[in-house]
Amino acid sequence: MDQLTATLLSAPVLFFILGGLAAAARSDLSVPETLAKGMSLYLMAAIGLKGGVEVAKAGIGTDLLGALAAGLALSAAIPFLVAPALSRFGGLDRINTGAVAAHYGSVSVVTFVTASQIYGSSGFAIAGFMVAVLAMMETPAILSGLLIARRESGKLISRELLREVLFNGSVVLLLGSFAIGMVIGEDGFEPISPLFRAGFTGVLCLFLLDMGLIAMRRILETRALTLRLAALGILFPVVNGTLGVLTGTLIGLDAPSAAALGILAASASYIAVPAAMRMSLPQADAGLYLAMSLGVTFPFNIVFGIPLLRGIAEFAGALL
Amino acid sequence: MDQLTATLLSAPVLFFILGGLAAAARSDLSVPETLAKGMSLYLMAAIGLKGGVEVAKAGIGTDLLGALAAGLALSAAIPFLVAPALSRFGGLDRINTGAVAAHYGSVSVVTFVTASQIYGSSGFAIAGFMVAVLAMMETPAILSGLLIARRESGKLISRELLREVLFNGSVVLLLGSFAIGMVIGEDGFEPISPLFRAGFTGVLCLFLLDMGLIAMRRILETRALTLRLAALGILFPVVNGTLGVLTGTLIGLDAPSAAALGILAASASYIAVPAAMRMSLPQADAGLYLAMSLGVTFPFNIVFGIPLLRGIAEFAGALL
Amino acid sequence: MDQLTATLLSAPVLFFILGGLAAAARSDLSVPETLAKGMSLYLMAAIGLKGGVEVAKAGIGTDLLGALAAGLALSAAIPFLVAPALSRFGGLDRINTGAVAAHYGSVSVVTFVTASQIYGSSGFAIAGFMVAVLAMMETPAILSGLLIARRESGKLISRELLREVLFNGSVVLLLGSFAIGMVIGEDGFEPISPLFRAGFTGVLCLFLLDMGLIAMRRILETRALTLRLAALGILFPVVNGTLGVLTGTLIGLDAPSAAALGILAASASYIAVPAAMRMSLPQADAGLYLAMSLGVTFPFNIVFGIPLLRGIAEFAGALL
Amino acid sequence: MIETTPRERIEVLVDAPLAPQLALLAQAAGITGHTLIRTESGQGRHGKWSEDLISGATAKYIFLTIANSERADAFQEALVPLLESHGLVVLRSTVNVVRPDRF
Amino acid sequence: MIETTPRERIEVLVDAPLAPQLALLAQAAGITGHTLIRTESGQGRHGKWSEDLISGATAKYIFLTIANSERADAFQEALVPLLESHGLVVLRSTVNVVRPDRF
Amino acid sequence: MIETTPRERIEVLVDAPLAPQLALLAQAAGITGHTLIRTESGQGRHGKWSEDLISGATAKYIFLTIANSERADAFQEALVPLLESHGLVVLRSTVNVVRPDRF
Numbered sequence A, B, C: 001m002d003q004l005t006a007t008l009l010s011a012p013v014l015f016f017i018l019g020g021l022a023a024a025a026r027s028d029l030s031v032p033e034t035l036a037k038g039m040s041l042y043l044m045a046a047i048g049l050k051g052g053v054e055v056a057k058a059g060i061g062t063d064l065l066g067a068l069a070a071g072l073a074l075s076a077a078i079p080f081l082v083a084p085a086l087s088r089f090g091g092l093d094r095i096n097t098g099a100v101a102a103h104y105g106s107v108s109v110v111t112f113v114t115a116s117q118i119y120g121s122s123g124f125a126i127a128g129f130m131v132a133v134l135a136m137m138e139t140p141a142i143l144s145g146l147l148i149a150r151r152e153s154g155k156l157i158s159r160e161l162l163r164e165v166l167f168n169g170s171v172v173l174l175l176g177s178f179a180i181g182m183v184i185g186e187d188g189f190e191p192i193s194p195l196f197r198a199g200f201t202g203v204l205c206l207f208l209l210d211m212g213l214i215a216m217r218r219i220l221e222t223r224a225l226t227l228r229l230a231a232l233g234i235l236f237p238v239v240n241g242t243l244g245v246l247t248g249t250l251i252g253l254d255a256p257s258a259a260a261l262g263i264l265a266a267s268a269s270y271i272a273v274p275a276a277m278r279m280s281l282p283q284a285d286a287g288l289y290l291a292m293s294l295g296v297t298f299p300f301n302i303v304f305g306i307p308l309l310r311g312i313a314e315f316a317g318a319l320l
Numbered sequence D, E, F: 001m002i003e004t005t006p007r008e009r010i011e012v013l014v015d016a017p018l019a020p021q022l023a024l025l026a027q028a029a030g031i032t033g034h035t036l037i038r039t040e041s042g043q044g045r046h047g048k049w050s051e052d053l054i055s056g057a058t059a060k061y062i063f064l065t066i067a068n069s070e071r072a073d074a075f076q077e078a079l080v081p082l083l084e085s086h087g088l089v090v091l092r093s094t095v096n097v098v099r100p101d102r103f
Ligand SMILES: Nc1ncnc2c1ncn2[C@@H]1O[C@H](COP(=O)(O)O)[C@@H](O)[C@H]1O
Pocket: D032, D033, D034, D035, D036, D064, D065, D066, D067, D102, D103, E013, E041, E042, E043, E044, E045, E046, E047, E048, E049, E087, E089
């Protein structure tokens, strides 16, 4: 409960709520798309750099390999886990099932970033290498989603799609900044730390303000979201998040990193996957998958998922 | 005189002058609109947060209520004060009179922000709660302006317009950040203070550079601005500003806050009101009201109004 | 060699390389144009301010006049130096020769900024007044390029073009910020230093990330660039840069400032000149001059030119 | 060959804050869809304008809608009172569309 | 007077991520050029959309291409299978151009 | 029914730095108004381009102007020398306008 209050009263989450309230009151407040894109690039570069710098300090260790493998498995597997619920309980056809499932297998960078800020500010510090896991989990789910959508089809992956999976902009930026952080280390990071470390939480506030506006507007304008699908949008993060935390705990991650793996499993993509789905499954309803991932799951994770998964991770860690 | 020099030699005002000179020399220097909008959002969030944090420290006190009431009264009344001059001396028809008058009743966030930066940097600190007064004064003048423009008309306010008045983007952002600042207090503000406090004056410089360009280009390109209207654009801030300072002094505000109320009364809107007027009084000449508010009154206030109203406030405070 | 390693391992250059690699892998990573423009404005304002503040501290001295004269001469002369190579060895017609030559006479602000960051971080500090030289060298080359392109033509310079040369946006911003820096001095700079000094290297990283993307995409998409022209794009910075360093050393600049004059001579414009050429020599191939200046010379300078010219400057300084 | 059917193309240059009103008028005329196109700047008898995100008052969009001639007429009729007050520029022409029942 | 020649103007409203595919189809139909025009927002039977740079999924462009009628036919034919799946709006009309050999 | 009158619609794809020159030529031809429309990118015989705010050299606009046929002819005539040097794409068609005296 304390964790929930601490989350709710942190500046980033309050700005997120402000955005949601403004959109609900149909205020004309808005952040230009270009700036939102810029803040998103900034947050990815910053989180990548900070992760890399930490790894340069702490060393990689064997944890990283286990975490990478676990992340890869979760990203590839979660779409198959959620697909039956989407088609049977949610009533989606095969193509929309695949498209939505891909979103849940992938991750939300900002959910991870917000969690790492909130956890970190109370001394519950996620290991730096989790950024690599974040990058690793961005795109494998796209392939799983496509497999679900067109199981029969022979030619699953075009060259274009493979490039999207391997060299997707956010994957490249996250991994690239991570590598740069590892190369430059704490000393090389010092001159850029005012922008990338000191400015970080403030930019996160402004970005979450915009995300609050976007999420609420998605919910208000959606035509495709049924009550059942909205319920799944809340159930999925709880189930997948718990699965992620337990996996993390079992492979020996410390509690904060296990919680982070939970956050990754719980969160749904709204950057890498939607564009890929629009390209590969144009028949799927973009309004639907964005409403679920941005309108339902993202707010749930920011407000409830972050404290919840920390609680589960601390509990699971204590059991072992 | 010292105050004037101090104002003129501060970095933000120098950048404003640089923008004006560049536009006068018809340089192709320009700041993309999207970035200007972003800086404007940033400045509003920052000023709101800082005001809220200060109130969290200092408590609200009874001053706030008096100041809010005074602000509301000034915003609603000033359009009626300036309207006769606009129509008789300025020669405007009823619709344009109403549209221009609404601008003068409302406020300019950046004039307030610049004043608070310049005053604050010489220890003449405006009370935090004046940010709430600023937000309060943004939109009531819209209603007064409409009353002036179409006195007969029965259906003055559409639901759309009411939403614009109550939930205008800048009102929501100012009040929302103010509330967030009050909730998080000094401690919660600390992690975001590098962006919102340390970065503040620098962003103000870049924003005023753009405002200098915009203001000068407005003046150079306007077709609607007569000499008489330009004279009113200088007279209004002096008269309304003095009125604001005196009101503030009489209701017991300290000198800096009384000067701030003067700044609010003296300044004319260029964010909330123009869009509302374009929507509600499309027949009014946008070129005219933007030339007066952005091209004449804004520069006058930035350069002369800020030191002048401080002088009046110090004088009035000493008299009482 | 140490210098090269230090350059290659600095965060800004690593981000530049990341951008290049991402574009080479045909990743969809991209920075919105508006933000790139904003960062470019920021970098110019910051470098101008910092130069001015330093001059306010150190005084102008007689060096400035010599350096300004040398810069002017280099900017005006280099187009004539490179033109024969472009037309004879490169096979360009008169118009394209003039357009490309103008780029090499002018300068690249970001190459200067990167050099000043990298030099400065190892105590090899460029004098503040070199910013004025940078601004001075932006546009004279435009006139030289036009002379080369249409020697016969009587009416060389339209009023529009003269304004472009004298009041070009980047010239105005650089000189304006420089002047503001001189006026406000160290004390007045202090409140804006978090944005303009502390944030500087970080913004440079993000800007160079984008430049890496742009430069590599230019190379991949160009149709006009021949091997011979690409070779010239590498030869020119070496020859012109050496010329600049020697000139600087001869007129008595200290080693860092002589190296900076070399950087200015070596670098090719991609801001002020391309737009002017599009306007004045629309027949010239924009794809060609941007491929040479942005695609070849810019990366060469960032990675190799910066350490190379420092080496030459130290060597030349030791000889004298 | 693909069969195409003529429909009316109406383009209205409109101030950004007034675009939602056009959408309502189009809807009232039975038109189900429209697209807003971005402009950069312009010039007319009332002087110059350019994109303006700060005041939000002087930016303009091109409101594009395709409709059958009946609905197009109704929409154009509804625009008449706004022509002068809102400073609209209204263009109408014919285009061929593929799935005509949509429009 | 300048001589002008009629050519076909095809405009396709298309989701941003699908625009490169249109370019390939146009090329396959022998069309050498196109221009993408920016939109801001729109409304249709599937609801509203507006520019969206974060997810990159719901922004749209107008793909404009000029071609002779033969190539225009080939391109339009190639679009048929995408009409429903990609939610395209396709408009075709005639314009007069100056250097007709370019198109 | 509203009366509409045919007018000429001229669209010119033009490099951003050259757009002001077109406005001057249009003015010289007696045309009082124009609107610049934003583009995103394109492709032609000279390769690809896309919006470019850094160098400002490779962005393009669509210059749209409506005029009566006399002025349209004069404007188009004035464009001839620029067609090759400025790489213009010029389109002309007919639209119906409402207040024809404006154009
Ligand atoms: N009648 C129309 N006129 C102009 N644009 C339209 C029209 N109908 C649909 N559109 C555009 O096409 C998009 C998709 O349409 P729809 O498939 O009906 O939702 C809409 O969001 C509009 O941007």
